[in-house]
Amino acid sequence: MDASRQILIWLLERYVLWAIGRLGAEDEAKLEVACPKLRTLFHAEGSWQEVLRAAMQWDTDPAAEIIMIWKKNEERARQHGEVIDPDDFARRFVGMNFVPDPH
Numbered sequence: 001m002d003a004s005r006q007i008l009i010w011l012l013e014r015y016v017l018w019a020i021g022r023l024g025a026e027d028e029a030k031l032e033v034a035c036p037k038l039r040t041l042f043h044a045e046g047s048w049q050e051v052l053r054a055a056m057q058w059d060t061d062p063a064a065e066i067i068m069i070w071k072k073n074e075e076r077a078r079q080h081g082e083v084i085d086p087d088d089f090a091r092r093f094v095g096m097n098f099v100p101d102p103h
Contacts, residue, residue, distance in 0.1 A: 013091060014090075015049065017087070017090050020067055020086060034048070070084075070089060
């Protein structure tokens, strides 16, 4: 997997975590520091979220849909006495919705 694809996947996972309110302070700080490089890499301006939205060429911001799916899955898990790991949710969500299989 090339470096820009790895960066994009990492960013998408952080975006999902940010959308559901589970982005850690350490990752938030990393993203703020990396933002100027991300702007250059993806030829976009703004916050890291805006850079990602531009890089993905999203017509609409998917955050509301991500939140809705998170809450639905969280409730379903709660009904079964389980807890969803936010990082696992982010990885799965990104894999199923944003990143095409490279094969």
